[in-house]
Amino acid sequence: MFESPPVVIVTGSGGSGCGRAIAARWAAEGAAVVVSDIHEAGGQETVRLIEKGGGRATFCRADVADESQVRHLIDFAQSTFGALSVLINNASSPHPTGEGMAGWFPAFQTDLLGTLYATRWAIEAMRRFGGGSIVNLSSISALWHGRKTPGGFPGYDVAKSSVIRLTTAVAQDAAQNGIRVNCLAPGWIATDGPTQYWESLTPAQRAERGVPSKLLSTKEIAEIVVRLATDRSLNGRVVVWWSEDSPRLIEWGDRGYRDFAEFPAPF
Numbered sequence: 001m002f003e004s005p006p007v008v009i010v011t012g013s014g015g016s017g018c019g020r021a022i023a024a025r026w027a028a029e030g031a032a033v034v035v036s037d038i039h040e041a042g043g044q045e046t047v048r049l050i051e052k053g054g055g056r057a058t059f060c061r062a063d064v065a066d067e068s069q070v071r072h073l074i075d076f077a078q079s080t081f082g083a084l085s086v087l088i089n090n091a092s093s094p095h096p097t098g099e100g101m102a103g104w105f106p107a108f109q110t111d112l113l114g115t116l117y118a119t120r121w122a123i124e125a126m127r128r129f130g131g132g133s134i135v136n137l138s139s140i141s142a143l144w145h146g147r148k149t150p151g152g153f154p155g156y157d158v159a160k161s162s163v164i165r166l167t168t169a170v171a172q173d174a175a176q177n178g179i180r181v182n183c184l185a186p187g188w189i190a191t192d193g194p195t196q197y198w199e200s201l202t203p204a205q206r207a208e209r210g211v212p213s214k215l216l217s218t219k220e221i222a223e224i225v226v227r228l229a230t231d232r233s234l235n236g237r238v239v240v241w242w243s244e245d246s247p248r249l250i251e252w253g254d255r256g257y258r259d260f261a262e263f264p265a266p267f
Contacts, residue, residue, distance in 0.1 A: 005030045005031055005032060006026070006029075006031045006032070006085035006086050007031065007032045007034070007077055007078075007081040007082070007083045007084050007085045007086070008023075008026045008031045008032070008033050008034065008085060008086040008087075008088065009033075009034045009036060009073065009074070009077050009084065009086070009087050009088065009118075009122070010022050010023040010026065010033060010034070010035060010036065010088045010090055011036045011037070011062070011064050011073075011087075011088065011089055011090050011091035011114070011118060012036070012037055012064075012090040012091030012092055013035045013036060013037055013043065013046050013090065014035065014036075014037025014038070014039040014040070014041075014042030014043035014044075014045070014046055014059075015037070015039070015042055016042075016191070016192070017189070017191040017192075017218055018090060018137070018189060018191070018218050018221045018222065019037070019046075019088075019090045019091070020046045020049070020218075021218035021219055021221060021222040022088055022090060022221070022222045022225050022226075023035050023046055023050060023057065024046070024049065024050055024053070024055070024222070025219070025222035025223065025225070025226055026086070026088075026226065027050040027053065027055025027056065027057055028053070028055065029226065030055075031055075031056075031085075031086070032056045032057070032080075032081040033050060033055065033056065033057040033058075034057070034058060034059075034060055034073070034076065034077045034080070034081070035047050035050075035057055035058070035059045035060070036059070036060050036061070036062045036064075036073055036091075037059075037061070037062075037091070038061065038062070038063050040059070040061050043059040043061065044059050046059075047059050058080055060072075060073050060076045060077070064089075064091045064110060064113075064114030064115070064117060064118055065106070065109035065110050065113060065114050067113075067117045070114070070117040070118050070121055071117075071121050073118070074118070074121045074122055074124075074125050077125075078125060083129045084122060084125045084126055084129065084132060085126070085129070085132050085133070086132060086133050086134070086135075086229050087118055087119070087122040087132070087133075087134045087135075088134075088135050088137070088225060088229070089114070089115040089118055089119065089134065089135070089136045089137060089163075090137045091110055091111075091114050091115075092107075092110060092111050092137070092156075093106040093107045093109070093110035093111060093156075094107065094111075094153060094156045095153060095156075096153050096155060101155075103155060104154060104155025104158065104159075105155070106155075107153070107155035107156045107158075107159045108155065108158070108159050110159075111156065111159035111160060111163060112159040112162045112163060112166075115136055115163050115166060116166060119134055119136070119166065119170060119181065122134055123170075123174055123177065123179055126177065126178075126179050127177045127179070130178055131177065131178025131179050131180075132178070132179050132180075133179065133180045133181075133182075133228075133229040133230070134174075134179065134180070134181045134182070134229075135181075135182055135183070135184060135225050135228045135229050136163050136164075136166065136167050136181070136182070136183040136184070137163070137183075137184055137186075137225075138160040138161075138163045138164050138167075138183050138184065138185040138238070139156070139157070139160045139185055139186065140185050140186065140187045140240060140241075140242060141156065141157045141160060142157055142160035142161035142163070142164055142185060143161075143164075143185060143240065143256075144157075145257075147210075148210065149209050149210040151209075160185070163183065164183055164185065164238055167181050167182065167183035167236065167238060168183075168236050168238070171235050171236030172235075172236060174235075175235050175236075180229075180232070180234065180235040180236075181235065181236060182228045182229075182234050182235065182236070182237050182238070182239070183237070183238045183239070184221070184224060184225060184228060184238075184239050184241065184247075185238060185239065185240045185241070186216055186221055186241045186243075187212060187216060187241060187242045187243035187244075188211070188212050188215050188216065188243045189215060189216045189217075189218060189221060189243075190215040190216065190217050190218065191218065194215060195215065197211075198211060198215055212242070212243035212244050213243075213244055214243055214244055215243055216241065216243050224239065224241065224247055234249075236252065237249050237250070237252070238250045
């Protein structure tokens with residue numbers, strides 16, 4: 001897709017999960033990678049691992065919940081590597097920070113507003129370079145109309161649902177400038193927390209609690225993110241990957257309601 005090695009920003013890539021795997025996968029493709037996170041030590045470790053493997057990377061600390069820091073991140077990529085080709089919106093705040101709705105706001109600020117800020121300013125930068133690609137990370141939890149089993153974090157679910165709508169809403173306008181915007185909504189991923197919980201359950205308990213029989217690997221997530229960013233046929237599309245099956249595209253214009261129940265008649 002790219003005439004020269006791409007310049008890629010991966011937000012939230014200073015941990016040991018998907019962000020680091022995505023950054024490393026891009027570096028293996030020959031990209032120049034801007035690793036970004038609020039955790040500097042973790043971000044520098046991602047850079048070190050990429051460089052150890054022969055790749056190119058640098059670190060830029062940015063809290064995506066702060067629009068001024070996002071603009072600095074975009075400018076940093078351009079001033080360091082001369083362009084911006086790809087943005088991966090991976091930064092997330094997936095846990096409540098307080099009781100009730102008060103604890104939802106960090107998820108809104110990071111997962112939704114951070115994605116919105118980065119998408120806006122990346123599009124402004126990519127226009128000057130003739131196009132580019134953006135991949136947003138959502139979650140299957142954004143697709144459910146309520147839960148049949150306990151668990152989850154409502155603030156995260158609301159934010160990730162909005163990320164899906166952001167993707168489909170902005171894609172057509174962005175395409176006029178040669179920029180594609182797509183989204184991945186994965187299921188359970190084998191990062192530390194989910195893996196520990198998954199391993200604590202028997203197969204019967206997993207089935208009872210709605211826990212998948214297998215987990216996605218971070219390498220699988222990184223692979224499909226790169227495919228979404230580089231496949232020119234995809235724009236405004238959402239890929240859903242339940243942990244137990246293969247990735248699938250939601251049809252454009254899908255109503256989002258698979259099953260209906262009859263509305264009760266009045267008394």
